Amino acid sequence: MRNPQLTKNGELQHLLTIDGLPREILTAILDTAAPFTEVAEREVKKLPLLRGKSVFNLFFENSTRTRTTFEIAAKRLSADVINLNISPSSTAKGETLLDTVDNLCAMQADMFVVRHASSGAPFLMAQHLAAMDLEHIHVINAGDGRHAHPTQGLLDMYTIRHYKQDFTGLVVAIVGDVLHSRVARSQIHALITLGVPEVRVIGPKTLIPADVDKLGVRVFHDMRAGLKDVDVVMMLRLQNERMQGALLPSPQEFFKYYGLTADKLDCARSDAIVMHPGPMNRGVEIDSAVADGPHAVILPQVTFGIAVRMAVMSMLAGA
Amino acid sequence: MKIQIKNGRLIDPANHIDAKKDVFIAAGRIAAVGAAPEGFVANRVIDATSLVVCPGLIDLSARLREPGFEYKATLESEMAAAAAGGVTSLACPPDTDPPLDEPGLVEMLKHRARHPNFAHVYPVGALTLGLAGERLTEMAELHEAGCVAFGQAHAPVVDTQVLMRALQYAATFDFPVWLQAQDPFLGKDGVAHDGEVATRLGLPGIPVSAETIALSTILQLARDTGVRIHITRISSAAALEMIVAARASGIVVTCDVSINHLHLSDADIGYFDPHAHIVPPLRDGRDREALRRGLAEGAINALCSDHTPVDDDAKQVPFGEAEPGATGLELLLPLALKWAGEMQLSLSTALARVTCDAARVLGIPAGTLSAGAAADICLFDPRGSFRVTRESLKSQGKNTPFLGLELPGRVRCTLIEGHVAFESGR
Amino acid sequence: MQLPDAERLCAALADSLRPGLYPDTALIGIHTGGVWVAERLHAALALKTPLGSLDVSFYRDDFSRSGLHSQIKSSDIPFEVKDRPIVIVDDVLYTGRTIRAAMNEIFDYGRPARIDLAVLVDRGGRELPVCPRWSAQSLQIEPGKNLQLERSRTGVLSLRLIDA
Numbered sequence: 002m003r004n005p006q007l008t009k010n011g012e013l014q015h016l017l018t019i020d021g022l023p024r025e026i027l028t029a030i031l032d033t034a035a036p037f038t039e040v041a042e043r044e045v046k047k048l049p050l051l052r053g054k055s056v057f058n059l060f061f062e063n064s065t066r067t068r069t070t071f072e073i074a075a076k077r078l079s080a081d082v083i084n085l086n087i088s089p090s091s092t093a094k095g096e097t098l099l100d101t102v103d104n105l106c107a108m109q110a111d112m113f114v115v116r117h118a119s120s121g122a123p124f125l126m127a128q129h130l131a132a133m134d135l136e137h138i139h140v141i142n143a144g145d146g147r148h149a150h151p152t153q154g155l156l157d158m159y160t161i162r163h164y165k166q167d168f169t170g171l172v173v174a175i176v177g178d179v180l181h182s183r184v185a186r187s188q189i190h191a192l193i194t195l196g197v198p199e200v201r202v203i204g205p206k207t208l209i210p211a212d213v214d215k216l217g218v219r220v221f222h223d224m225r226a227g228l229k230d231v232d233v234v235m236m237l238r239l240q241n242e243r244m245q246g247a248l249l250p251s252p253q254e255f256f257k258y259y260g261l262t263a264d265k266l267d268c269a270r271s272d273a274i275v276m277h278p279g280p281m282n283r284g285v286e287i288d289s290a291v292a293d294g295p296h297a298v299i300l301p302q303v304t305f306g307i308a309v310r311m312a313v314m315s316m317l318a319g320a
Numbered sequence: 321m322k323i324q325i326k327n328g329r330l331i332d333p334a335n336h337i338d339a340k341k342d343v344f345i346a347a348g349r350i351a352a353v354g355a356a357p358e359g360f361v362a363n364r365v366i367d368a369t370s371l372v373v374c375p376g377l378i379d380l381s382a383r384l385r386e387p388g389f390e391y392k393a394t395l396e397s398e399m400a401a402a403a404a405g406g407v408t409s410l411a412c413p414p415d416t417d418p419p420l421d422e423p424g425l426v427e428m429l430k431h432r433a434r435h436p437n438f439a440h441v442y443p444v445g446a447l448t449l450g451l452a453g454e455r456l457t458e459m460a461e462l463h464e465a466g467c468v469a470f471g472q473a474h475a476p477v478v479d480t481q482v483l484m485r486a487l488q489y490a491a492t493f494d495f496p497v498w499l500q501a502q503d504p505f506l507g508k509d510g511v512a513h514d515g516e517v518a519t520r521l522g523l524p525g526i527p528v529s530a531e532t533i534a535l536s537t538i539l540q541l542a543r544d545t546g547v548r549i550h551i552t553r554i555s556s557a558a559a560l561e562m563i564v565a566a567r568a569s570g571i572v573v574t575c576d577v578s579i580n581h582l583h584l585s586d587a588d589i590g591y592f593d594p595h596a597h598i599v600p601p602l603r604d605g606r607d608r609e610a611l612r613r614g615l616a617e618g619a620i621n622a623l624c625s626d627h628t629p630v631d632d633d634a635k636q637v638p639f640g641e642a643e644p645g646a647t648g649l650e651l652l653l654p655l656a657l658k659w660a661g662e663m664q665l666s667l668s669t670a671l672a673r674v675t676c677d678a679a680r681v682l683g684i685p686a687g688t689l690s691a692g693a694a695a696d697i698c699l700f701d702p703r704g705s706f707r708v709t710r711e712s713l714k715s716q717g718k719n720t721p722f723l724g725l726e727l728p729g730r731v732r733c734t735l736i737e738g739h740v741a742f743e744s745g746r
Numbered sequence: 747m748q749l750p751d752a753e754r755l756c757a758a759l760a761d762s763l764r765p766g767l768y769p770d771t772a773l774i775g776i777h778t779g780g781v782w783v784a785e786r787l788h789a790a791l792a793l794k795t796p797l798g799s800l801d802v803s804f805y806r807d808d809f810s811r812s813g814l815h816s817q818i819k820s821s822d823i824p825f826e827v828k829d830r831p832i833v834i835v836d837d838v839l840y841t842g843r844t845i846r847a848a849m850n851e852i853f854d855y856g857r858p859a860r861i862d863l864a865v866l867v868d869r870g871g872r873e874l875p876v877c878p879r880w881s882a883q884s885l886q887i888e889p890g891k892n893l894q895l896e897r898s899r900t901g902v903l904s905l906r907l908i909d910a
Contacts, residue, residue, distance in 0.1 A: 005591055020520065036801060036820040045854035048804040099636055119638035120522040121592030128591075129636075146640070148522030183522055211525055212516040315804075319813025 005127045008136075012320050015140040016313050017123045018149035019190040027194055031159050034305070034312035040077060041304065050315050051080035054111040058084045059101070060143070061117040066279060067143050070303070071114045074310035080112075098122060099129050106130075112139045112314065120146030120183075139317040141310075147183050152313060153278050154187030156306040158195060160298055161233055163305065164274050168192070174201040174227055174269075175218075176259060177237030177286050178208045180248075184278050185237055186216075193217045203227035204259060207248045224259055228268040234296075236261055236277045239286045252285045262288040266296060274298045321363045322346045323738060324356070328368025328699060332375060333672035334688040343373060345695040348737035352691055368699050371732055374671050375687045376408025376439075376696035378678040380576050380624035381552065382649055384441070386432065387425065388417025393629035393716040398649065399438040401627075401715035403742035405650040406698035406731040408439050409679075409686050410627075414446040415473035421446035421457045423465035430466045437741040440696070442468045442682055444498055447486050453477035456489055463495060468683055469550065471498035474599055476534070478504045484541050491547035496683065498550045501535035501559060502600060511640045513555075513603040517586040523640060526601050528556045535559050539566045542573060550681055551575040553626060555600040557610030564619050574681045577611050578626035579648055579655040580721065584608070588721055594635045594642035595721040598626075615673060616663050622678040623659075625652040629717020647717035653698070654706045654727035661728060667702065695738035704730030747888070752895060752903040755866050755882040756783055760790035762880045763864055767791065768831045774798035776848055777819050779837030779895035782903055783866050787835060795830075798823045805847035827856035837895040839865040842876030867905070869893055 004021050008014045013026055040046055056075040058068050068084060075082045087101065098117070105113070115123050123142040130138050144150040158168075165171060173192055179185045179202045192200045193216075202209060203221045214220055221227030228234065243249050261275065275287075275296045283289045291297060323345040330341040330353065337353075344352040344360055351357050382402065385393040402410060412429075414420040420429070426443050433441040445467030449455045452475070459470055470490055477483040490497045507526030512518040514525025535551065539562065542549040554560055554575050563575050580598055585608045589596045596602060614620040628645030635642050652674060660670030679687030686696060707726045710718040734742040772795040775784025781799045788797045801819045806812075834848050845863060852858060868881040887893050892910045897903055 002590060033814060033818060036804075036818045039820050039822075043854060044856055047854065049850070050804055050809055097633070097637060117638065119640050121640070122638040124592045125594075125636070125638055146522050146638075147524075186520070186522060210519040211514045211527070213519050215516040216520060315814055319809055 005124060005131070008320065013316055014136070014320060015123070015127045016151050016317065017127060017140065017142045019151045019154050019187050019194065020149070022194065024194050024196070027155070027158065027191060030155055030309070030312055030316065031162060033316060034159055034309045037308035037311040038305065040311070041307070046077050047079050048077065049079050051075065051078035051318055054080045054318060055109055056080045056082050056112045056114060056314070057105050057110045058082065059087065059105070059113050059115040060085065061087045061098070061115070061122070062144070064116055064144070067116065070306050071143060071310055074307050074314060077307070078311055078314055080314070098125065102126055102129060106133070106135055106138060110138060112141065112317065114141045114143050115145075116143040117145050120148035122146070139320070141313060141317070144183055147181055147186070149187050150183040151187050152306070152310050153184050154191040155313070156302060156309040157188055157235065157276060157278070158191045159305045159309050160276060160302050161274075163301070164298060165232060168195040168197050171197050171232045172199045172201070172230055173197050173233040173235065174203055174231045175235045175237065176203040176224065176227070176261065178239050178243060179204055179213065179237065180208045180210045181240070181243070182237050188235055189216050189218055201227050201231070205249070208243070224265055225268045228265060231269040232273055234261060234266065234269055234273055234275045236275065236287050238278065238280065239282055256285055260284070260286055260288060261291050263290055263294070266291055276302060279303070321738060322361060323364050323366060323695075323735070324360070324362035325366045325368050325373055325697070325699065328371050328373035330373045330689065331668050331671055332689040333668045334375070334676035335690060337689075338666070338668050343689065343697065345735070345738045348695055348739070350689055350691055350693050350695050353689060366699070366733060370701065370703070371699045372667065372702050373689075374698050374700070375675040375689050376698045376734060376736065377406050377652055377674045378682060378687050379407045379410040379627065379649065379652055379674070380622055380678050380681060381578070382407070382410040382412055382625060382627035383415075383629065384412050384433075385629055386416065386429065392631045395432055395438070397714065397716045398627070398629065399433070399435070401649040401713070402439040403437060403734045403736070404714045404731060406653050406700060406734050407649055408696035408698070408734065408736050409442065409682070409684065410439050411442045411444055411468065411682055413473040414444050414471060415451060415475065419446045419451045420444070420462070420467070421449050421451070423458065423461045426462055426465040426467055436736065436739045439736060440686075442466075442684065444469045444471045446470065447472050447490070447497060448477060448482070451475040453479060453482060456486055459490055459495055460493055463493065469496040469498045471552070472500070474500055474502065476502055476504035480537060483537070484545065487541050487545040487547040487549075491545045494548065496548040496550055498552050499538055500552050500600070501531045501538060501554070503530045503534040506530035506533065511597060511601070512589060513586045513601045515586060515604050517589060517604075521589065521592065528558050528603065531556050531559045531600060532562060535562050539571055539573065543571050549573050553578050553581065553600055554611070554620065555581050555603050556607045560610055560614045560619060574621040576622045576624050576681065577615055577620050578624055579651055580626065580646055581608065581611055582615065582623060582659055583655060584721055589639070592639040593721065594637065594639050595646060595719050595723065597639055597642045597644045598646055599644040612659065612663060615659070616665055616669070618677075622681050623652070623656055623673045624678070625649050627715070627717075629715055630719045632718065635719050646720045647713060647715045648720065649715060650706070650713055651708065651720065651722060651727065653700060653731060654729045655722075657702065657729040658727055695735055697735040698731060699733040701730045701732055702728070706730050747907065749905040749907065750883050752866065752905050756786040756903065757790065759783070759864060759866060759880060759882040760787050762882070763787065763833070764791060766862070766879070770795060771831045771833060772798055772825050773833050773835050774800055774823065774848070774852065775835045776844060777801045780835050782895065782897055783837050784835040786903070787864070796824045798825065800848050800851055802844055802847040802851055805851045807843055807847065821851065823855050827852060827858050829857070829859050831860045831862070832858045833862045833864050835864050837866045838893050839863070839868045839876070839878055839881065840871050842872045842874035845876045846874050866895065867893060
């Protein structure tokens with residue numbers, strides 16, 4: 002079956018997941034993002050690329066941060082942005098995901114940015130749009146369940162390329178709650194597709210998913226061993242709910258063994274960079290001194306994120 | 321009505337027959353096989369040239385959705401599907417609404433299902449009241465009302481002491497108990513097999529241990545209570561090994577596998593296809609291979625459709641939210657034939673798993689074409705094919721992972737007690 | 747068709763520009779050919795203000811039809827645009843749409859004092875009211891062909907006719 006993200010000619014129709022996208026498309030997105038970074042330096046931070054287009058932010062899961070960066074990106078491309086926060090209560094009233102999509106298509110939507118708690122929801126939308134012959138409408142996945150957060154993965158790759166240039170010589174470690182993380186899955190696919198020779202995941206066994214090594218990563222449960230000689234440390238957010246459900250005993254014990262502190266970071270290379278998708282839980286997965294220290298590139302990630310999202314939207318709209 | 325079925329290839333696995341023989345029917349029973357009985361004058365002659373004539377199929381699990389779920393399907397539509405699929409007897413699980421835990425409900429179901437075009441219905445009664453796993457049902461009364469076995473469908477009995485007592489009680493009357501091996505806690509939020517596919521797709525997983533740990537409990541309780549136990553819808557190689565070992569140690573245990581687990585694996589979830597969301601989950605390729613071999617060798621006793629019609633709305637949602645289940649009555653024969661073809665098994669072996677072997681599990685005198693048996697017969701074209709589409713399926717449930725495929729075999733005629741319940745042109 | 751020598755045209759263009767310069771004039775070349783010409787002019791005119799370059803891909807009017815190119819370069823304007831006289835430099839002037847896009851982009855950086863246009867070759871065929879103040883050569887190009895500026899490995903500029 003054809004990858005629903007790609008057109009018959011192999012061009013990007015939707016951005017749903019990094020899994021299955023060829024290296025050329027990932028590289029093209031990173032290359033396209035580069036010129037968008039300098040738009041932020043100008044007086045008029047706008048480009049006319051999406052003028053007249055309507056971008057609907059369809060967020061079924063609350064997220065001010067991600068929604069805001071997509072909104073900024075779309076507005077910098079001169080698009081009209083409409084934000085829809087669909088709380089669980091209104092879906093309980095009966096309108097299904099596809100009904101909502103149909104209503105918005107009737108309002109001349111050109112692009113959907115969707116965040117949903119269920120893995121696969123953006124695929125359902127894309128398949129539905131194809132079945133309705135609405136191929137001019139594009140879907141960007143802003144995070145679906147545990148499955149994927151492709152724009153985050155891409156902006157992380159852009160950040161790595163900015164500081165390290167060549168993917169093919171790096172050792173990268175992803176640390177924390179990999180089991181529940183859509184960011185981690187997108188990062189893993191992107192790193193491997195772009196040719197990173199060694200990708201590691203570090204965490205307690207309760208937070209590492211089954212058969213994750215089959216995705217091409219090395220699993221470590223000892224953080225110091227896992228960080229040895231690492232060039233890029235990618236921290237993941239730990240949600241408070243993990244203490245219930247018997248996955249972890251306490252944030253304190255987690256911080257002691259899996260939190261990024263200066264002395265654990267010393268195991269990595271001296272020029273290692275530290276990344277985090279945000280928002281950070283200081284003192285849980287990362288020590289404040291490290292988060293604010295010279296290795297951290299967390300704020301630049303945010304800036305690059307806007308450029309990467311502008312690039313993705315432009316590439317889809319021009320397809 | 322006297323009927324002669326002539327020129328067909330008779331395959332009756334129970335009697336080891338695979339030959340060109342005519343069948344003679346009178347008063348709803350098989351009067352003779354081979355030569356006509358003395359003075360037999362047929363009211364109707366059915367020409368079965370190039371067709372296979374076999375016992376009507378026996379499906380160990382088909383949800384008719386009555387009572388309670390009529391918006392998903394009704395008796396009329398599902399019985400039409402059964403007849404179109406060559407199924408003449410079926411067992412239905414107790415998870416109707418309300419569940420089959422009262423004799424009155426069972427009687428009403430059997431009454432509703434009495435029609436010359438309808439397959440014979442063998443209800444599996446609820447083991448506990450409301451399927452809640454706390455109090456026993458009146459199993460003896462339910463048996464008298466028509467229940468052939470007792471089970472819990474997918475509702476676990478959490479309290480092992482209650483489970484033990486329920487099995488003891490059933491064993492008192494020598495009633496078989498049919499159970500799905502599924503631990504109530506392991507993988508309780510899961511929607512897919514806990515492996516590479518679930519990890520890649522970010523779907524919460526159900527580990528194999530959810531099946532094997534529950535199975536271990538059931539097998540040991542079966543040993544202790546002496547109850548006749550049937551394990552429904554096994555999904556893993558590990559579970560099959562445990563059952564084979566249990567038999568070797570003297571425990572009486574049968575098991576079945578569904579058409580879905582026989583042919584599919586978790587890879588068939590593809591891009592989150594909700595049609596592949598079923599319970600128990602589709603496991604990986606190695607499990608599927610073990611199940612295919614197990615059914616061929618007879619370690620798995622029977623193949624069933626696990627027919628579960630789901631309305632479209634319940635499937636047009638993200639994978640994890642979709643209601644699990646797939647339609648299957650019309651696919652039981654084609655998928656049995658497909659499996660046999662791929663494994664290079666004889667038609668007789670394939671048909672045995674859906675006729676006499678299934679009948680043996682159900683404990684009914686059916687699934688044969690012996691003289692004197694009820695004339696429940698299926699005629700199918702082994703060289704024909706069935707294209708699975710929403711239009712071609714007679715069931716109200718159009719949800720199957722096999723949609724769009726062309727499967728081998730085409731049912732041409734189904735007789736139930738000598739009455740033509742289904743017939744289609746050539 | 748005999749094409750003129752691009753390097754000689756650049757020298758001639760620089761000479762014609764010289765009288766029209768202000769002390770704070772800035773050159774902005776349009777990628778890629780316009781930047782090469784602008785580099786020649788900037789050196790020949792010994793301008794104080796550093797050279798600017800524009801990639802107009804984000805301002806083209808055919809985005810909906812053709813999408814984004816793969817080879818977008820960054821625009822680089824290393825000076826204040828506000829109140830400054832600017833000369834846009836391009837290699838071949840044709841329909842005028844590229845110049846329209848360039849002007850829109852420049853205005854997003856600030857309000858210039860004035861904008862003039864200098865081109866190496868004007869091939870006519872305007873579809874918008876755009877007019878060069880300085881043009882080194884007018885040429886008629888046969889239909890089905892395009893005129894392209896190239897740079898050799900050693901950095902020498904030349905003109906070539908290619909199929910459209």
